[in-house]
Amino acid sequence: MNVQERIDFLRKEISGHNHSYYVLDNPSVSDFEFDSLLKELQNLENLHPEYFDRNSPTQRVGGSVIDGFVSVPHKYRMLSLGNTYSEEDLIDFDTRLKKITDQPIKYVCELKYDGVSISLSYKHGELIQALTRGDGTKGDDVTLNVKTIKSIPLKLKGNYPKEFEIRGEIFIPISDFNKMNENRAKENLEPYANPRNIASGSLKLLDSTEAGKRPLDCFLYYLLGENNPTTSHYNNLKEARKWGFKIPTEIEQFNDINGVLSFVKKWEEKRKHLPFEIDGIVIKVDDVNMQEEMGFTAKSPRWAISYKFKAEQVSTRLNKITYQVGRTGAITPVANLEPVQLAGTRVKRASLHNADQIAKLDIREGDLVYVEKGGEIIPKVVGVELKERDLFSSPTMYINFCPSCNTELIRKEGDSKHYCINSDLCLPQIIGRFEHFIGRKAMNIDSLGSETVELLIKKQLISTISDLYLLKIEDLLPLKKDGRKWAENIIIGIDKSRNISFERVLFALGIRYVGETVAKKLANHFTTIHNLMNATFDQLIDVDEIGDKIAESVVSYFSEQKNTILIENLKFHNLCFISEEKEEYLSDKLEGISIVVSGVFDNYSRKELKDLIEKHGGKNVSSISKNTTFVLAGDNMGPSKKQKAEDLGVSIVSEEEFINKIS
Numbered sequence: 001m002n003v004q005e006r007i008d009f010l011r012k013e014i015s016g017h018n019h020s021y022y023v024l025d026n027p028s029v030s031d032f033e034f035d036s037l038l039k040e041l042q043n044l045e046n047l048h049p050e051y052f053d054r055n056s057p058t059q060r061v062g063g064s065v066i067d068g069f070v071s072v073p074h075k076y077r078m079l080s081l082g083n084t085y086s087e088e089d090l091i092d093f094d095t096r097l098k099k100i101t102d103q104p105i106k107y108v109c110e111l112k113y114d115g116v117s118i119s120l121s122y123k124h125g126e127l128i129q130a131l132t133r134g135d136g137t138k139g140d141d142v143t144l145n146v147k148t149i150k151s152i153p154l155k156l157k158g159n160y161p162k163e164f165e166i167r168g169e170i171f172i173p174i175s176d177f178n179k180m181n182e183n184r185a186k187e188n189l190e191p192y193a194n195p196r197n198i199a200s201g202s203l204k205l206l207d208s209t210e211a212g213k214r215p216l217d218c219f220l221y222y223l224l225g226e227n228n229p230t231t232s233h234y235n236n237l238k239e240a241r242k243w244g245f246k247i248p249t250e251i252e253q254f255n256d257i258n259g260v261l262s263f264v265k266k267w268e269e270k271r272k273h274l275p276f277e278i279d280g281i282v283i284k285v286d287d288v289n290m291q292e293e294m295g296f297t298a299k300s301p302r303w304a305i306s307y308k309f310k311a312e313q314v315s316t317r318l319n320k321i322t323y324q325v326g327r328t329g330a331i332t333p334v335a336n337l338e339p340v341q342l343a344g345t346r347v348k349r350a351s352l353h354n355a356d357q358i359a360k361l362d363i364r365e366g367d368l369v370y371v372e373k374g375g376e377i378i379p380k381v382v383g384v385e386l387k388e389r390d391l392f393s394s395p396t397m398y399i400n401f402c403p404s405c406n407t408e409l410i411r412k413e414g415d416s417k418h419y420c421i422n423s424d425l426c427l428p429q430i431i432g433r434f435e436h437f438i439g440r441k442a443m444n445i446d447s448l449g450s451e452t453v454e455l456l457i458k459k460q461l462i463s464t465i466s467d468l469y470l471l472k473i474e475d476l477l478p479l480k481k482d483g484r485k486w487a488e489n490i491i492i493g494i495d496k497s498r499n500i501s502f503e504r505v506l507f508a509l510g511i512r513y514v515g516e517t518v519a520k521k522l523a524n525h526f527t528t529i530h531n532l533m534n535a536t537f538d539q540l541i542d543v544d545e546i547g548d549k550i551a552e553s554v555v556s557y558f559s560e561q562k563n564t565i566l567i568e569n570l571k572f573h574n575l576c577f578i579s580e581e582k583e584e585y586l587s588d589k590l591e592g593i594s595i596v597v598s599g600v601f602d603n604y605s606r607k608e609l610k611d612l613i614e615k616h617g618g619k620n621v622s623s624i625s626k627n628t629t630f631v632l633a634g635d636n637m638g639p640s641k642k643q644k645a646e647d648l649g650v651s652i653v654s655e656e657e658f659i660n661k662i663s
């Protein structure tokens, strides 16, 4: 055997062992044997770089660090599923479909994995790309991180189509999740909230070596392509299993809706014993031709639906109510519970939302309470077992003063929460603002953690965000023994953040209601901080998807002198306040034209139409006014909108007319 043959042999051998271990759950060699094969391959590859293969099993350890993710259009849109919650809903689903086809409908039932969806592309049997769902039309290229997931084959075996996509869910098994949290507890770190969040965070790590350390796994459940082996979804998945994919074994095929109902019932109970989290069942029409006939609505396929389980509930003792102060000064009451196992995780704290919620449920310290984990990350208290109440307990008196700085709390009309308005001096608010500013989705200064921020504030080295950019290594050295490397890293991290884009700087400022998406919209529309600061309320609400609440908040933020001074200082430190995002430009056919998009369309989603408008130089506006050039209307446009357009003499254009206009 020459070197090349040996390399080929080792690659096949190791892939086979990976498949046995990670897909079949049935190891074929000892760890020792596996490691020595891998080491031999690594050595040979190092000695013979001419045989490099990006899909060799050695490439699974990661090793590449990238600056950011590239957004790539999906070949087939990634849609979500409609939800159902009861047996009747499922029977309605069946009735709806029977109106579309005369043929008997076979269904396939699958578990609904609670992870992050992923789309994998294969060409000639090799993994070439892995994309996240993103906004459904384009997703982030996370191939390098995905390659570290051992149950995803990098090379296929058997008789696979030349080119196809396969979709599935990346998740972290519950036992691995619990182990991760045990390790965090040992290091005195806050536990992770749930497996789904870590799975999603792991895919977005810039260093694939780090992603490789996460216990990620992947089930695949949807084969797409022009040359699928069969016209049955169920059989396609069975074939894909032979190519090396981890296809869930719980999948079942039924001849009618009754089978579906019994599957749902069975898993409602059995799901508690699964080694991974699921949040429902997915029901799909099996026949791919029938699927095509049934088609899609704007958001989801008509031929598939999800059945959501009722949220799991447990009862436990409420030991104490404490109050948290957020970065905006909002007070959140927190239930400190007798720890209890709920939906796979250990729960110690739950949200009590606000004063009204506590009063409505008459929640008191010492009560036996019901805790539920719904779609949200944080569990909530949903009720009290009054029969168990201590005779001498007394109603909860909500606090009137800030638990941190003792300032009197205020509650504005229409607000559900109490607020501490001492924003400049109240420590948790100051810390919260810094935490938000340095966060991964904002300035991404990961060399600075919450504890360091707190220390720097207490040592009076920083008090407003711009102070970060004045820090010098010498300021930090006295804070930590042998801390030069630590201090250098912090300064480098802060320095690097000067390259962060305008939209993220805008998000980092922490203006109320200006989340990631809104920041992006504002940055794209106004392009500079100067324009945004000078924008009036009316100009703001004219921007697509910017409503009264956001506009008011933005105007009020920039009307405060301390904020304009902050911006000046940050500009002085060279942060980016100009949008460099150049939207893909197709033509100027819609230059100077303001369009309102309304209703549901046959061929494009609303989002796609809005993108097209921008790419052709037009402006999307959210409400009809005399300045609107036309309304692009689909089905189900609201009657009041129609009336308004008629009253103002604004013309109504159909999807087809619009596409003709820009073609």
Ligand code: IVH
Residues within 6 Å of the ligand: 079, 080, 081, 082, 110, 111, 112, 113, 114, 115, 116, 117, 118, 133, 168, 169, 221, 222, 282, 301, 304, 306
């Ligand atoms: S099929 C067009 N099957 O649920 C159909 N999705 O709400 C595409 N999911 O984005 C999805 N388990 O991330 C399908 N067995 C399963 C699933 C599943 C979990 C997720 C998926 C999707 C979301 C839809």
